[in-house]
Amino acid sequence: MPELPEVRTVAVFLNKKVANLSILNTECFFEKMIWRNEVNEFKKEVSNQKILRVLNYGKYLMFEFKDWMMISHLRMEGKWSVSPKEIDVYNKNHLRLQFELSNGEYLKYYDSRKFGTIEIWKKDDYLELSGMEKLGPEPLNSKPSFQYLKDKAAKSNSLIKAFILDQSVLCGIGNIYANEILFAANIHPERITKSLSDKEINKILKASNQILERAINLKGTSIHSYKSGDGEIGQFQNELKVHLRKDEECYECGSKIVKKQVAGRGTYFCKICQH
Ligand SMILES: [Zn+2]
Incomplete structure (x- = not known):
């Protein structure tokens, strides 16, 4: 299961690839991974949203939009990649979700065991509603005291x-x-x-x-x-x-x-x- 260093690595990589791009289209091939809302509602919420940045807090991978925070829990086997539509960095049979981006590339999520989840919250209250406000500090940069x-x-x-x-x-x-x-x-x-x-x-x-x-x-x-x-x-x-x-x-x-x-x-x- 990925821990802080692995999730940070993924966040840094994705941030370089997708920051400032918008989501044009969303396809979900495993609806149960959308944790909180209906797939159609989820698609509507991310539609035409610009990804401001990708970051992590501990094991939580986060995509920050103007109005929303999308949180990805990788669990055991979740993996993200960015590639042209026809290219799969990981096993194509494990592709669960893909976003068409405004530069023509695809942000893709693969998960062989399907334990990973995605949730999306309004930025104003995501810390409380996602349970993230209960998390302790990341032990980095000489924190915590x-x-x-x-x-x-x-x-x-x-x-x-x-x-x-x-x-x-x-x-x-x-x-x-x-x-x-x-x-x-x-x-x-x-x-x-x-x-x-x-x-x-x-x-x-x-x-x-x-x-x-x-x-x-x-x-x-x-x-x-x-x-x-x-x-x-x-x-x-x-x-x-x-x-x-x-x-x-x-x-x-x-x-x-x-x-x-x-x-x-x-x-x-x-x-x-x-x-
Ligand atoms: Zn020893």
Whole structure:
């Protein structure tokens, strides 16, 4: 599932391709993906709207129009591309939605598993209605503050793995980066969050920032099927220290990386380095 770095990569790519273009025509081949309204209503709302920019907040990919905000949830396998009508960057059988743009190109959405959704809201109240206002800050650009995370952590009886996956605490971290962040911070994923020291909270903040920045620079992690908008493959998978490395040697201490279900997710860690 794409996390912040992968969605950011897609947003940057799409923004370059489609900002300031208008939508002339919309075709939807899988109506259930339109989350909130009827397909015809959706088509009417985006018709002739100019895409002002494409951006992301955490895992949320957003197309900003003059009056509307269209939010795309990629879920497991959703992929966007921009191409001429007759060219498909991904498998044509998985094409679910396409917009004809004012420069003659097509903005296309593919989804092999059909879990992805699209919703569109008035710009005035999309934060509230989409549930996005409940999201915590993205751990980038030295945000959030130490005090913010310390206050949240002090009240939490959750395991630290669950805590950093909680999108209302930090937005954009999924399983892969949670595993890597806890390794970088030398913290065992089953620690109770409120037991963390100030120093450890600082280490989590620093590791989140560094790992997400690095992953964005490498255009994300390509493990299952993720590709950026032009079909390019991200490279952060080459820098994973624990994720998917069960029984391999820890790069720091040489002991075997362990895999265990923690907070319902496949969690990889080093018993020696993380405590
Ligand atoms: Zn180790």
